[in-house]
Structure formats: C-alpha cells, structure tokens
Amino acid sequence: MEELLQVKELRKTFQLTAKQQKLENTKEKVKVAVDGLSFTAYKGEVFGLLGPNGAGKTTTLRMLATLIKPDSGDAILDGASIVSQPEIVRSKIGFLTSELKLEDFFTPNYQYDFFSGLYGVDPQIAAARKKELFERFGIDKFAEVKYGNLSTGMKQKVSLVVSLVHDPDVVIFDEPTNGLDVLTAKVVTDFLLDLKSRGKSIIVSTHIFSLIEKVCDRVGIVIAGKMVECGTLGEICGEKTLEDRFFEIYEEKVGRIDE
Amino acid sequence: MNNIITIIKKELARFFGDRRLVFTTIIMPGLLIYLMYSLMGEGMMKQMTTPKDYVSKIYAYNMPAEMKDLFAPVKAEWTTWDGNASDKDRVLKEIADGEMDLLVCFPDNFLETVQTYQNSDGSAPQVELYYSSEKSNSLTAYNQINAMLDAWEEQMTNKFDVNRAEGRFGDYDQASETGMIGKLLSGLLPMLIMTFIFSGCSGVAPESIAGEKERGTIATLLVTPVKRSALALGKVISLSIIALMAGVSSFIGTILSLPKMMGDEVDINIVSYDMSDYLLLFAVIISTVFVIVSIISIISANSKSVKEATTMMAPFMIAIMLVSILPMLGVDVGGKAAYAIPLFNSVKTMSGIFGFSTNLPMAIMTIGVNVVATCVLVVVLTKMFDSENVMFGK
Ligand SMILES: Nc1ncnc2c1ncn2[C@@H]1O[C@H](COP(=O)(O)OP(=O)(O)OP(=O)(O)O)[C@@H](O)[C@H]1O
Ligand SMILES: [Mg+2]
Numbered sequence: 001m002e003e004l005l006q007v008k009e010l011r012k013t014f015q016l017t018a019k020q021q022k023l024e025n026t027k028e029k030v031k032v033a034v035d036g037l038s039f040t041a042y043k044g045e046v047f048g049l050l051g052p053n054g055a056g057k058t059t060t061l062r063m064l065a066t067l068i069k070p071d072s073g074d075a076i077l078d079g080a081s082i083v084s085q086p087e088i089v090r091s092k093i094g095f096l097t098s099e100l101k102l103e104d105f106f107t108p109n110y111q112y113d114f115f116s117g118l119y120g121v122d123p124q125i126a127a128a129r130k131k132e133l134f135e136r137f138g139i140d141k142f143a144e145v146k147y148g149n150l151s152t153g154m155k156q157k158v159s160l161v162v163s164l165v166h167d168p169d170v171v172i173f174d175e176p177t178n179g180l181d182v183l184t185a186k187v188v189t190d191f192l193l194d195l196k197s198r199g200k201s202i203i204v205s206t207h208i209f210s211l212i213e214k215v216c217d218r219v220g221i222v223i224a225g226k227m228v229e230c231g232t233l234g235e236i237c238g239e240k241t242l243e244d245r246f247f248e249i250y251e252e253k254v255g256r257i258d259e
Numbered sequence: 260m261n262n263i264i265t266i267i268k269k270e271l272a273r274f275f276g277d278r279r280l281v282f283t284t285i286i287m288p289g290l291l292i293y294l295m296y297s298l299m300g301e302g303m304m305k306q307m308t309t310p311k312d313y314v315s316k317i318y319a320y321n322m323p324a325e326m327k328d329l330f331a332p333v334k335a336e337w338t339t340w341d342g343n344a345s346d347k348d349r350v351l352k353e354i355a356d357g358e359m360d361l362l363v364c365f366p367d368n369f370l371e372t373v374q375t376y377q378n379s380d381g382s383a384p385q386v387e388l389y390y391s392s393e394k395s396n397s398l399t400a401y402n403q404i405n406a407m408l409d410a411w412e413e414q415m416t417n418k419f420d421v422n423r424a425e426g427r428f429g430d431y432d433q434a435s436e437t438g439m440i441g442k443l444l445s446g447l448l449p450m451l452i453m454t455f456i457f458s459g460c461s462g463v464a465p466e467s468i469a470g471e472k473e474r475g476t477i478a479t480l481l482v483t484p485v486k487r488s489a490l491a492l493g494k495v496i497s498l499s500i501i502a503l504m505a506g507v508s509s510f511i512g513t514i515l516s517l518p519k520m521m522g523d524e525v526d527i528n529i530v531s532y533d534m535s536d537y538l539l540l541f542a543v544i545i546s547t548v549f550v551i552v553s554i555i556s557i558i559s560a561n562s563k564s565v566k567e568a569t570t571m572m573a574p575f576m577i578a579i580m581l582v583s584i585l586p587m588l589g590v591d592v593g594g595k596a597a598y599a600i601p602l603f604n605s606v607k608t609m610s611g612i613f614g615f616s617t618n619l620p621m622a623i624m625t626i627g628v629n630v631v632a633t634c635v636l637v638v639v640l641t642k643m644f645d646s647e648n649v650m651f652g653k
Contacts, residue, residue, distance in 0.1 A: 067482060067647065068647040068651065069647060087484050088484075090482060090483060091484040093482075095482045099475060100475065100479040100482065101475035101476045101479060102476060102479060103471075103474070103476050104474075105276065106269075106272075110272070114265065114269050117262075118265055118266075118480075118483045118484075118485050119483060162479075163479075
C-alpha cells in the first residue's frame with residue numbers, strides 16, 4: 001500500500017496560564033499535549049485515532065491541518081511537510097471539526113461559493129458539486145436561509161459540505177459524530193464510507209468504539225500524548241472486542257481505571 | 260490576488276447586507292453631524308447677535324437734548340426716567356430681565372461741565388451706562404452708545420485721526436476674507452476628518468477581526484490555502500472602503516452645515532480650492548485611512564473579543580485627537596521632521612491644504628510615509644494571522 005501520511009515524533013506543549021493551572025490542579029507551567037507521536041497512514045484507508053479525553057487527539061489533528069505548529073517533529077502528507085509547506089498541505093486536505101465555525105450571517109449557498117472561491121475551484125465544477133452535495137444532505141431546501149437560523153444538525157451538515165468544497169483527497173475529521181442525534185450521525189458515517197469507496201483517505205479521531213469498528217481499517221490508540229498501539233483492528237484486538245482490548249491496554253500503561 | 264478580491268467581496272457583502280450596520284456606520288454620522296451642527300450654529304447665532312432691525316429700548320436720565328442728536332444713528336426708543344431713588348430697583352431689574360436694554364445717566368449740567376473741563380481740574384464728569392452683558396440686545400445697545408460717546412469725546416479734544424475716512428490705498432485691513440476662512444478651516448477640518456475616519460473604522464474593524472476570532476470563524480479561513488497576507492490585505496482594504504464611506508458621509512454633513520454654523524459673516528462660497536488641491540487632499544485622506552485601519556486591525560487581531568478590542572482602541576483614539584488638535588491651537592510642532600510621522604503628517608498636510616498653503620513636496624512625502632507605514636503594518640498583521648498564539652492563544 002502507498003503511504004499517505006508519515007507522522008514523525010510530533011510534540012506539542014502548551015504554556016498554561018495561572019487560571020489553567022488551577023483548573024487542571026497542577027503546578028507545572030507547561031502541559032505536554034502530544035509527546036513524540038508517530039504513525040503512518042496509507043492511501044485509501046480510514047485511519048482512526050482512539051483515545052480518552054485529553055489524550056491529545058484534537059491537538060494532533062490541528063497540527064496535521066496546520067492550524068498550530070508542532071514544537072518538534074514533522075508530518076509528511078502526500079509529500080508535503082506540515083512544518084515547511086503548510087499552504088500545500090492546506091490545499092490537499094479537508095478539515096472537519098466543531099472548532100471551525102461559519103458566519104451566522106451568510107446562507108449555505110453563499111458560504112459554499114465563498115469557500116469554493118478561496119480554494120480556487122472552477123466555478124462550473126463547483127456549481128455541479130454544490131447541487132449534488134446540497135441534494136444529498138437535504139440542504140437545498142435551506143440554501144437561502146441564514147446559517148444562524150438553521151437547526152444544529154443542518155448546521156453540521158453545511159459545515160461538512162463547506163469544508164469539502166474542493167473535493168480533497170485527504171479528509172481529517174475530529175469527532176465526526178459528537179453531539180449529533182442518531183439520524184444525523186448515520187448520515188455522517190454513511191458519508192464517510194462513501195468517501196472511502198471513492199478512494200479518499202480519511203483520518204478520524206474519536207473515543208467511540210463502535211464508530212471505529214464500523215469505518216476504520218486501522219487504528220492508533222493514543223494515551224497521554226503517546227501512540228501506544230497501532231495496527232489493523234485484527235492485529236490489535238485478536239479475538240477480543242475493541243472495547244475490552246482498549247481497557248486492557250489502558251490498565252497496562254496507566255494503571256487501574258478506578259484508582 | 261483573486262483571494263484578496265474574494266475576501267473583500269465577502270466583507271462588503273457582510274457589511275452592506277446588514278441595513279442597520281450601514282445606517283449606523285455610514286448614514287447616521289453624516290446626518291447627525293448635519294443636524295447637530297446646524298442646530299448648534301443656529302443656536303449660537305441667536306445668542307450672539309441682535310437682529311439688524313432691532314430697536315433698542317433705552318432709559319435716559321438727565322439727558323441733555325443735544326445728546327439725543329448725537330445718538331440719532333442708534334435705532335432706539337428712548338424713555339426718560341426721573342431718577343427717583345425709590346424706582347431704581349425696578350429699572351435695574353427690567354434691564355436684568357431683558358425688558359429694557361440700557362440705562363444712560365448724565366450728571367447735572369453735563370454739557371457745561373464738559374466744555375469747561377480742563378485736565379488739571381481733577382475728576383472728569385462721568386456718564387454711567389447700566390446694562391446686562393448676558394443679554395445680547397443689552398450688550399449691543401451698550402456697545403453702540405459707548406462707542407458713540409467715545410467718538411464724541413475724542414472729537415472734542417481732536418488733534419488728529421487714525422483711519423477715519425476712506426484710505427488712499429483702499430481698505431485698511433489687509434486680511435483677505437479667504438485667508439480668514441482658510442485659517443478657520445485649516446484648524447477645524449483636519450480634526451473633523453481624522454475623527455470621522457477613526458469612528459467609521461472603529462465601528463466595523465473590531466467586528467470583522469476580533470469578532471471572527473471570538474466566534475471561531477477565523478479558524479475556518481485559516482485552514483484554507485489562502486495566504487495570510489491575502490487575508491490581511493483583504494480585511495484592510497475592505498475596512499478602508501467602509502471607513503472611507505463613513506468619512507465621506509460625515510464630511511458631506513459638515514460641509515452642508517458649515518454655512519449655518521458660521522452664519523452670515525462668512526460666505527462659504529468664497530472658499531475655492533483648486534482641483535489639484537482636492538486630488539491631493541483625497542490622496543492624503545486615503546493614505547490616512549489605510550494607516551488608521553491597519554492600526555485598528557492590529558489592535559483587533561490582538562484582542563480576544565469585540566469588547567476587548569473596543570477598549571484597547573481608546574488610547575489610540577486619544578492620541579489621534581491630540582495630534583489633530585495641534586493645528587487648531589496654531590502651533591507648529593516638529594517642523595519638517597514631523598512629516599515623517601504617519602498620521603501627524605496627515606494632519607499637517609491637510610491643515611496646509613485647507614489653509615491655502617499647500618506644500619506639494621511635503622504632501623507627497625506624507626502620502627509616501629503613510630503608504631510605507633501601511634505596508635509595514637500589513638506585514639505585522641500577516642504575521643499575527645500566522646501566529647497560533649495570537650489567533651488561538653490565551
Ligand atoms: N490551547 C491549549 N492550552 C492549554 N492546554 C491545552 C490547549 N489545547 C489542549 N490542551 C491540553 O492538551 C491536552 C490534550 O488535549 P486534546 O484536546 O488534544 O485532547 P483530546 O484527545 O482531543 O481530548 P477530547 O477527547 O476531550 O477531545 C489536554 O490536557 C488539554 O487540556
Ligand atoms: Mg478532542
């Protein structure tokens with residue numbers, strides 16, 4: 001299989017403010033969010049980052065999407081370095097996360113055209129793609145309603161569609177089904193599988209086992225900023241369920257959960 | 260380049276799509292200024308002047324008949340008062356209340372005493388004028404009568420006159436009317452223009468930059484392959500367009516209300532600047548808008564919220580006010596070196612243009628300095644958009 005992404009010894013620390021120190025109940029001035037993380041993902045597969053709250057999943061994906069820079073280490077995405085060639089990386093990926101908001105004032109229609117323009121998509125191709133995606137997600141009926149007036153689920157769908165205006169080959173998705181009702185969550189999972197069937201490479205982060213089992217080819221388990229286990233579901237789990245195997249690994253690395 | 264235009268279009272669509280925003284930022288300032296200055300001007304005129312055909316109401320006590328001829332040019336209705344001491348309070352109160360304008364009291368045997376009076380005799384006979392300086396009608400009457408008495412007194416001891424009749428070389432006062440207006444405008448307008456530009460910009464920049472940070476929409480832009488410099492330029496240019504429109508609106512409001520504010524004494528139509536002055540002025544204003552917008556953008560980018568941005572802008576506003584007031588005080592601070600300081604140079608150059616003393620090399624230097632300053636500031640803003648500490652920090 002052809003390599004898509006090589007993550008090499010990524011490290012990211014955050015300076016904590018006095019307030020954050022109090023909240024986290026620590027005297028340390030810096031928080032190590034990602035601690036020398038490495039893994040490889042291949043073209044055409046769905047790679048899942050699995051980990052508990054605060055493991056460093058979001059921080060890792062934000063670095064891959066070039067929103068923030070690593071303290072050290074690098075990642076090569078389809079030949080481009082996230083450190084030295086961030087603009088190329090940005091043009092190759094679509095990043096989906098609840099952190100990215102759209103302006104309430106504009107309609108889905110306007111937002112789509114605006115971002116298409118920024119990504120330099122040919123207007124004719126953009127129009128055809130917009131029609132198809134809007135129909136598929138039922139946005140067409142709300143195309144001229146201001147984003148701020150849409151329901152939460154519809155907002156999620158618009159965000160998803162807008163971050164894929166340029167039909168990227170690589171999709172990075174942080175917590176794809178977080179906060180969605182079962183119906184919307186299913187639409188999103190189905191869409192992920194559809195993207196995969198069209199040969200796209202996908203990297204998702206989640207703490208939901210069932211989502212990993214449903215869509216992922218390979219999984220990396222992240223605990224406290226480190227990659228502790230990485231491989232296909234079969235390699236990691238053997239005969240056990242992912243859930244059981246995860247708790248085993250967790251107790252092995254961190255200690256008993258109820259301690 | 261394409262991306263800069265896309266961003267400008269979006270910013271303008273956002274602004275013009277919001278009718279309330281357009282009204283409060285562009286239409287209201289001009290309208291308010293026009294109404295305010297017009298009312299202020301009219302109020303001021305009413306207070307300061309007495310209508311031309313006003314007939315003063317004057318009490319005369321002990322006035323010789325000859326004096327009446329002297330006062331004939333004053334449009335007045337004279338009432339003789341017998342000087343009854345018990346009546347004194349009423350008379351003075353009428354003046355205080357504005358029912359009467361003036362009380363003129365002559366000493367006994369006034370004319371004879373004056374004729375025979377020699378400097379060495381000691382105290383001269385005294386004419387007393389009771390008036391109220393609060394009331395413009397009373398003040399006018401006082402000034403008129405006082406001036407006539409003065410003139411009459413001078414005439415009695417006349418040895419020579421200064422500037423009495425028509426001069427052989429024409430008018431005595433060499434100040435031209437345009438020069439006077441120029442002086443007035445060169446003090447006032449730069450300050451007004453700076454204020455308008457600032458307020459136009461401060462209405463939209465915090466929303467557009469700190470607001471996008473606060474709402475998390477800036478991150479969505481930052482994951483696109485748009486260059487940070489395109490983002491910075493797009494924001495600065497679109498905000499400048501809006502600030503300029505707000506400035507123009509306020510400017511029109513001011514120009515329309517100026518005649519009312521200054522009254523009949525100044526004929527505003529006399530003010531005629533050359534086309535080249537207007538062009539230069541426009542170029543200076545645009546370069547100034549760019550500098551102010553860039554600075555406010557940087558302040559906004561450094562703030563977490565719209566509220567914080569608005570607060571942080573206060574010191575900058577005070578600095579602008581201080582700099583803009585200098586020409587009004589008539590002080591020339593810094594000489595030529597001051598033209599190297601952005602914004603300060605704008606004020607000086609605008610003041611020069613309005614005062615009919617355009618200094619072309621200095622004006623060009625002003626524009627150049629402002630353009631360079633804008634470039635530096637846009638680079639700073641670009642760096643800020645690229646910094647995760649600035650965009651996501653704190
Ligand atoms: N900007 C920041 N400043 C300080 N600490 C941060 C910052 N961002 C993340 N962290 C800390 O880094 C650690 C990793 O956070 P991250 O959001 O990457 O975890 P996660 O795996 O995505 O968790 P979750 O499942 O809760 O989303 C956490 O302890 C978090 O508090
Ligand atoms: Mg997360």
